[in-house]
Amino acid sequence: MSSQAMLNQSLFEEQEMIISSQLGIFPFHTNLSSSLPLLGFNQPLKTLSADSPLITLSDHSTLTKQKEDFTPHFSGLPHLLSLQRSAASNYWAWGELSDCMSMKRSGGEDHLGVSAMKMKKIKARRKVREPRFCFKTMSDVDVLDDGYKWRKYGQKVVKNTQHPRSYYRCTQDNCRVKKRVERLADDPRMVITTYEGRHIHSPSHDEDDSQASAQLTNFFW
DNA sequence: CGGGTTTGACCCGCGC
């Protein structure tokens, strides 16, 4: 098995660990030490070093059960999961993607996760939206460098939070990807970034990095 | 001057 294949396998093993755990923030305990690809929805972004705060995995179609009535269970859909290691501490953050899932929170009780019951209601009511993908980061800066160029188009103070939510659009022509950035109400050190849509282009800079990660991308897509 | 940010107004979906 090639080293990259082994890396790929270890990533998925790690992903399984995350999935079978409680959704949210998880202790970081992995031996991943080589550089890893950071992936967009179906686009490579850039290759990051082991010290990078961002690692993204993809293509896991089923989330295992956690509790009977609170089962975020997806099957056969092109979901993404994201694993993210905080640069400031040893934690993994999780992210998930679905075709119509809302990250709406109620009274701060839901962190990033949304109960299955709520998701079913949302899914039944909402029309199909662009794929969404979100994750938490412990970071001083709100906007992480993900290789793409963004333009801010709005800011909003959301209820029950003291920190405003910022709205960004990809500056590339014809690319409709958006992202929202906000800080967690009960832990302002945590930044929640939500991406919506798929990039139709490569990252706007770091040619070498995107080239390097393109090789690794084949293991995920 | 061009590109990005700010910010108040507006739109619209959702819950009651």
Place this chain on the structure above:
DNA sequence: GCGCGGGTCAAACCCG
């Protein structure tokens, strides 16, 4: 039907 609140628009502003 109405009000609330999240998301978007767009004019004004800022900055290199």
